[in-house]
Structures are given as structure tokens and as C-alpha cells.
Amino acid sequence: MDFFLFIFVYVGFLSFIVYVLLFGQSESNRNGFIGYVHSILTYEIWAFLKKMLVKIFGKSADTFLKKIVVYMCLTWNPFMMLFYVAILIGGFFVFFVWAFPEIIQIPTISSWNYVYIFLIIANVITTFLLCVFTDPGSITKDNVDIYLTHFPPDNLIFFPKFCETCKIQRPARSKHCRFVNKCVARYDHYCGWVANTMGLNNYRYFVLFLIANMIMCSYASYIIFRILYYNVKNSSILDLVFFDKYGNPSPISFSHILRYIIVEYRALFGLLIMVFMMGIVLFAFVAYHLYLIATNTTTNETFRYADLKEEIHMFENFKASQEQKD
Numbered sequence: 001m002d003f004f005l006f007i008f009v010y011v012g013f014l015s016f017i018v019y020v021l022l023f024g025q026s027e028s029n030r031n032g033f034i035g036y037v038h039s040i041l042t043y044e045i046w047a048f049l050k051k052m053l054v055k056i057f058g059k060s061a062d063t064f065l066k067k068i069v070v071y072m073c074l075t076w077n078p079f080m081m082l083f084y085v086a087i088l089i090g091g092f093f094v095f096f097v098w099a100f101p102e103i104i105q106i107p108t109i110s111s112w113n114y115v116y117i118f119l120i121i122a123n124v125i126t127t128f129l130l131c132v133f134t135d136p137g138s139i140t141k142d143n144v145d146i147y148l149t150h151f152p153p154d155n156l157i158f159f160p161k162f163c164e165t166c167k168i169q170r171p172a173r174s175k176h177c178r179f180v181n182k183c184v185a186r187y188d189h190y191c192g193w194v195a196n197t198m199g200l201n202n203y204r205y206f207v208l209f210l211i212a213n214m215i216m217c218s219y220a221s222y223i224i225f226r227i228l229y230y231n232v233k234n235s236s237i238l239d240l241v242f243f244d245k246y247g248n249p250s251p252i253s254f255s256h257i258l259r260y261i262i263v264e265y266r267a268l269f270g271l272l273i274m275v276f277m278m279g280i281v282l283f284a285f286v287a288y289h290l291y292l293i294a295t296n297t298t299t300n301e302t303f304r305y306a307d308l309k310e311e312i313h314m315f316e317n318f319k320a321s322q323e324q325k326d
């Protein structure tokens, strides 16, 4: 297969999977093709695998799998956060070994970039630590009354409810988070990347954390691109001339330059692809959360409103069918 076609298909496929996983459950997608692929990826495949494992290893495999799923997906654990830290350290390592020393040697890149790099990294680490260690807004017997006056039930998606675990009347917009085992005020979602729930007290840090990571990925894409661009432009590879089978000379093609970069600057090129893709995903996330802030909604409420809309829709359909019968 042609090299470019391969890259194109690969990036296209990856982008499609990321889109399906992120937005497959959204209101406009959940009943269509994207929703169908989402259910295959997140449910059908795993149900099929489980069935096969039970067939091979018997019923005990089922109990064992359930325990693993409950621990990995429904209980607080640090694995996703450690995965994030590992990616971050790996990225820093590649950047400091292969990109950092280049900056000072390239006359077209200002040494101010060393200051920017320091600020960008400090920003990511600070917002990460704030997300990990800030209390999301835990509701206890002592502070529940304050929350109840600020968040009375709306009787639409938040009805008066008693939390059996925390033994409190649950204020509107709050939710008992099973991961941290607390009721959290203005509950947004549980974030595995920082192993904490995002709520009233730390949601702003979460949005800053997303923005910090987006800036880091955008900056890294920019600076790595400039390093590669300068090095290629000043290498002798551009002087190469190719001859076709009739002996006609032609200058080096873009495809050859790209192959040269992949061979010569393997680590930096790999990092560039990674930060560029992650930058796009983060941009989508930042845009989504800025939209939530602008509409004063939480991630949790978006899903609740979507469910409510679907229920109303189903009710209207039912009413219409009843009226037709009459």
C-alpha cells in the first residue's frame, strides 16, 4: 500500500474510534450508526469475550471477571492516573533528550522558549496536583443544610432524595459518587486521569488542567515541527536529485522527506504525532467543558437531560399511538 494512504487510513481510523468512544452516547448519535459502533466497542465485544471465557473455564471465570471489572471500572483505583503520569514522564524524557538541546542550536528559535517550557510544565503539574488533592465538595451531615439552601430540588431531574450511605438529604445537582464513596455537591463526573471526582470545589481546576494539557500538546507540536523543519531545510537531503526510469531528473518528493524524518528523528516524530493527536482530542474536551460552563450545566446533568428528553419523546409517541387507536 502507498505509504501516504497507509498513514491516512491509520490516522482516520484512530480518529473515528476516538470520536465513537467520546461522543457515541451523545443525544444525536446514540440511536444511529455511531451509537451502534459504540455499543459494539463498549459492550458487545466484551460480552462475547466473557461468553467465550465462561465456555472455556466455567462459571468461576464469570465471578472472577466481574470482580476485575468492578475493581477496574467501578471502584477507586490509581491505575489510570499512573498511566497518565507514565505518559507524561515518557513524553518529557523524549522532549528533554531530543528536543531540548536542539533549541539552543537553532538560530531561528528564541531561547525564551526555555522559559515557556518551564512555565507550561509547571502549569500542567500544578493543575494536576490541584485536581488530585482538592476535595470535590463532599457533603456531610455538618454542611448539608448550607448545600440544601443553595441547591433545592427542581423536581424535574433532581427530586428530594435521601442518601442511604451518607445518611443525608441529597441536595439538587449533587450525586453520591461510588468511586470516592461520598455525596459530592454540583457533581460533574469522576475523572480516572486524576483519580478524583470533579464537583463544586475542584471543577475549575479540572478545566484549567484540560487547558494546561491542551497548551502543552499544542506547544510541543509547534516546537517539534519547527525543529524538524529547520533540520530538514538545512540538511543536504533537499539537494538530492532522483532519476526516473527514463533518466529524467526530479527533485526529492515530500514522501521521501517524510521517510527521512521518520528514520532520522524517530523519537521526535513519534512524540509529534502523539501530542498532535492528543492536542486535537483535548481541544474537543476543552470546547465541550467551556460550553457546559457557558450553559451552567454539568456533564452529569447533560446525560440526565438527554434521558429526560428521550422519555418525553417516548411518552409523546405513546400518546400519539393511543390517540390513533381512539
Ligand SMILES: [Zn+2]
Residues within 6 Å of the ligand: 163, 164, 165, 166, 167, 175, 176, 177, 181, 182, 183
Ligand atoms: Zn452519599
